[in-house]
Amino acid sequence: MQKIHIVSNRLPFSIKEDGENITLEASVGGLATGMKSIYKDYGGTWIGWPGIDSDTISNDKMEAIDNLFIEEKCASVHLNSEEIHLFYEGFSNRTIWPLFHYFTQFADFNQEDWETYKAVNQKFADAAIETMDDGDAVWVHDYQLLLVPEMIKSKKPNVTIGFFLHIPFPSYEVFRMLPWRKEIIKGMLGADLIGFHTYDYERHFFSCVRRLFGYEISFNQIHIEERIIIADSFPMGIDYEKFLKSAQEVGMKSITEKSELHKELDKYFLSSPDRKLILSIDRLDYTKGIPNRLKAFARFLEKYPEFRQKVTLIMLAVPSRGQVDHYQQLKKEVDELVGQINGAYGSINYTPIWYFYRSLPFNNLIELYSSCDVALITPVRDGMNLVAKEYVASRINNTGALILSEMAGVAKEMGEALLINPVDDEEMADCIHQALTMPVDEQKSRMSFMKERIQRYDVFKWANEFIKSLKKAESIQTDFLAKRITKQLANKLVEKYSGSKKRAIFLDYDGTLAHFKKNPLDAKPDEELHSIIKNLTSNKQNTVTIISGRDRYTLEKWFNGHKVNLICEHGVWLKTVDGEWEMLTTVNNNWMPNVRPVMENFVDRTPGSFIEEKNYSLVWHYRKSEPEQGELRANELKDELNTHLSNHNLEIMEGNKVIEVKSGGINKGVAALKFLNNQPFDFIMAIGDDWTDEFMFRELPESAVTIKVGLKHTKAAYKVESVDAVRGLLKMM
Numbered sequence: 001m002q003k004i005h006i007v008s009n010r011l012p013f014s015i016k017e018d019g020e021n022i023t024l025e026a027s028v029g030g031l032a033t034g035m036k037s038i039y040k041d042y043g044g045t046w047i048g049w050p051g052i053d054s055d056t057i058s059n060d061k062m063e064a065i066d067n068l069f070i071e072e073k074c075a076s077v078h079l080n081s082e083e084i085h086l087f088y089e090g091f092s093n094r095t096i097w098p099l100f101h102y103f104t105q106f107a108d109f110n111q112e113d114w115e116t117y118k119a120v121n122q123k124f125a126d127a128a129i130e131t132m133d134d135g136d137a138v139w140v141h142d143y144q145l146l147l148v149p150e151m152i153k154s155k156k157p158n159v160t161i162g163f164f165l166h167i168p169f170p171s172y173e174v175f176r177m178l179p180w181r182k183e184i185i186k187g188m189l190g191a192d193l194i195g196f197h198t199y200d201y202e203r204h205f206f207s208c209v210r211r212l213f214g215y216e217i218s219f220n221q222i223h224i225e226e227r228i229i230i231a232d233s234f235p236m237g238i239d240y241e242k243f244l245k246s247a248q249e250v251g252m253k254s255i256t257e258k259s260e261l262h263k264e265l266d267k268y269f270l271s272s273p274d275r276k277l278i279l280s281i282d283r284l285d286y287t288k289g290i291p292n293r294l295k296a297f298a299r300f301l302e303k304y305p306e307f308r309q310k311v312t313l314i315m316l317a318v319p320s321r322g323q324v325d326h327y328q329q330l331k332k333e334v335d336e337l338v339g340q341i342n343g344a345y346g347s348i349n350y351t352p353i354w355y356f357y358r359s360l361p362f363n364n365l366i367e368l369y370s371s372c373d374v375a376l377i378t379p380v381r382d383g384m385n386l387v388a389k390e391y392v393a394s395r396i397n398n399t400g401a402l403i404l405s406e407m408a409g410v411a412k413e414m415g416e417a418l419l420i421n422p423v424d425d426e427e428m429a430d431c432i433h434q435a436l437t438m439p440v441d442e443q444k445s446r447m448s449f450m451k452e453r454i455q456r457y458d459v460f461k462w463a464n465e466f467i468k469s470l471k472k473a474e475s476i477q478t479d480f481l482a483k484r485i486t487k488q489l490a491n492k493l494v495e496k497y498s499g500s501k502k503r504a505i506f507l508d509y510d511g512t513l514a515h516f517k518k519n520p521l522d523a524k525p526d527e528e529l530h531s532i533i534k535n536l537t538s539n540k541q542n543t544v545t546i547i548s549g550r551d552r553y554t555l556e557k558w559f560n561g562h563k564v565n566l567i568c569e570h571g572v573w574l575k576t577v578d579g580e581w582e583m584l585t586t587v588n589n590n591w592m593p594n595v596r597p598v599m600e601n602f603v604d605r606t607p608g609s610f611i612e613e614k615n616y617s618l619v620w621h622y623r624k625s626e627p628e629q630g631e632l633r634a635n636e637l638k639d640e641l642n643t644h645l646s647n648h649n650l651e652i653m654e655g656n657k658v659i660e661v662k663s664g665g666i667n668k669g670v671a672a673l674k675f676l677n678n679q680p681f682d683f684i685m686a687i688g689d690d691w692t693d694e695f696m697f698r699e700l701p702e703s704a705v706t707i708k709v710g711l712k713h714t715k716a717a718y719k720v721e722s723v724d725a726v727r728g729l730l731k732m733m
């Protein structure tokens with residue numbers, strides 16, 4: 001990996017104008033802080049939108065701004081009024097944002113917005129492509145740029161791409177509402193590594209990938225024909241030391257050094273020693289649960305009147321996305337609620353809510369964090385929520401209490417906070433009471449646990465862990481490519497094949513010669529496969545064997561007329577070209593009456609699954625079932641079977657969406673060796689796709705050409721990506 005570039009909607013600087021003078025001001029946000037260490041250390045460029053409407057400024061001024069960005073190793077992507085309206089306010093913030101935060105009733109599905117979203121994503125991708133060399137890596141951020149990974153990958157397959165989603169990834173039941181759901185997933189899958197804040201978002205993503213595309217997922221790897229994609233969770237952190245140090249500095253300031261805000265806070269506490277402050281900070285966004293929070297605060301004042309006059313809520317609402325109607329409506333609602341509550345509970349010398357509708361400079365934020373006794377952070381949904389971590393980091397003596405919504409990603413890491421349901425006014429009101437009356441020892445104990453965690457996993461660690469995984473994703477892909485049969489390697493294998501005189505060729509059927517079908521009986525050989533087998537078997541030097549888990553009647557019917565040997569049921573039966581069926585091993589099936597009812601119970605409980613009965617095995621198929629349920633039940637079934645099988649010499653085999661129970665000691669490896677029977681073959685080749693084929697790969701002599709179909713870990717010497725690639729190779733022979 002050479003340089004690492006960053007692509008995000010916003011650049012990490014904002015433009016400051018003072019008359020004619022234009023300067024850039026560095027953002028202090030978490031993303032900007034974490035990424036600066038990455039793109040500068042790795043000599044990359046940060047590609048993004050400078051945050052201005054290119055229609056509103058002259059070309060000269062735009063050029064001057066671009067040059068300022070270039071000095072900071074940033075490349076700007078210009079957006080005009082229409083693009084800002086349809087891409088940023090439109091598809092990003094009127095479609096994806098509400099939908100991914102479960103505000104389905106707010107989500108617009110507008111074709112024009114979608115078209116512009118695609119076009120603007122292409123603009124970002126093109127800017128990245130122009131900046132990158134082969135071998136570089138790029139880290140793309142967030143929901144505004146979901147299509148960028150695929151757009152880059154399709155033009156530059158030799159760069160490694162990371163993607164991080166900063167907002168929740170919703171459950172499939174919500175995601176499926178999106179008319180362009182497949183395109184969005186395809187866009188993300190252009191990345192080699194996809195990161196989320198929490199495991200819940202990750203598993204929702206996997207579930208969408210499975211349902212929409214049926215791709216195989218093992219552990220956290222998605223297997224697509226020619227690529228492996230890793231998805232993982234990386235909970236974003238903050239610059240812990242910076243918050244801690246700034247809070248220490250604030251604590252040491254003399255009266256004259258203090259800001260106006262800080263003096264006001266001091267005055268508030270001095271006026272009565274038992275006064276308390278509750279803090280609320282967020283962008284004014286409907287996902288942040290501000291109206292519910294206000295109602296709960298009002299309920300608290302109503303339910304615990306002894307706290308009136310003594311407790312004030314400081315509410316900082318930072319203006320955000322003001323052109324989007326739902327944000328305008330929220331502003332109105334919040335203004336009204338604050339007015340009502342202050343009207344109902346306030347007096348000449350007491351204002352229950354101090355409401356600021358603006359952003360505050362960093363130092364003021366620290367003053368608020370360190371002065372407030374309670375932080376009330378109650379989003380209805382939030383990808384992470386860094387404010388919660390910043391509050392904890394700024395509590396230098398470990399006092400204070402954090403009330404946190406269980407719907408924020410950060411709640412997963414903050415088990416010691418007072419976790420609440422953000423729409424439950426009553427619970428929140430009681431929690432406010434609990435926080436305000438919490439003994440100091442308890443505050444310190446809870447706070448110190450949380451602190452330790454956010455100190456360890458800070459924003460730098462977060463960024464470095466992501467890059468480490470990106471490098472791992474790159475090496476997994478390289479390993480695959482090393483075993484992969486390229487055109488060149490295929491030519492070499494064909495040369496070896498042609499130079500040999502007596503050849504044994506073992507071919508698995510499903511997933512190797514034929515694509516999987518929902519109903520296994522539909523996977524019969526097509527014209528192309530018949531002609532491949534005909535061609536291979538017409539060469540007298542070839543001994544071709546189909547070696548499969550299937551029952552003998554099906555294979556005999558399908559390959560009737562071909563000069564091919566058949567090994568069925570994983571090695572129980574053999575039929576040579578002109579011979580009759582013979583058993584390769586002696587087995588009995590007196591265990592079946594015990595096992596069948598167990599499987600039947602699983603068929604009843606798992607819609608779409610069914611039992612296949614072979615002569616010497618029973619198979620439970622779940623390809624047609626709901627994917628997660630199928631896997632869950634498969635594990636359960638294995639567990640249950642183990643308890644029933646202890647008296648028999650049986651084996652449980654896990655194939656591709658099947659669990660097969662058969663007599664022990666039978667497998668494709670044993671069968672292949674018996675078949676070879678020490679004959680002098682000078683070329684042995686075996687191709688297979690699943691776990692049952694690994695027996696063959698292991699047992700055959702080292703000189704054999706063993707080939708795995710798919711990207712999973714294997715004993716085979718080579719890998720090909722698909723059934724079509726297998727057919728391509730066989731056609732060359």
Ligand SMILES: O=P(O)(O)OC[C@H]1O[C@H](O[C@H]2O[C@H](CO)[C@@H](O)[C@H](O)[C@H]2O)[C@H](O)[C@@H](O)[C@@H]1O
Pocket residue numbers: 009010030031142143166167236320321382383384385386
């Ligand atoms: O760029 P804006 O439209 O002004 O919005 C500001 C940012 O809001 C979102 O923040 C998210 O990222 C945080 C850090 O990972 C996370 O803590 C929070 O829960 C998210 O909502 C958005 O994802 C960013 O792209 C915006 O720039």
Ligand SMILES: O=c1ccn([C@@H]2O[C@H](COP(=O)(O)OP(=O)(O)O)[C@@H](O)[C@H]2O)c(=O)[nH]1
Pocket residue numbers: 028029030281282283316318358359360361365384385386387388390
């Ligand atoms: O006046 C303000 C208020 C907040 N913040 C910062 O805005 C970020 C908010 O991030 P969070 O993850 O909590 O929510 P988001 O707004 O990204 O959804 C935090 O780093 C705050 O310190 C800020 O810079 N100025």
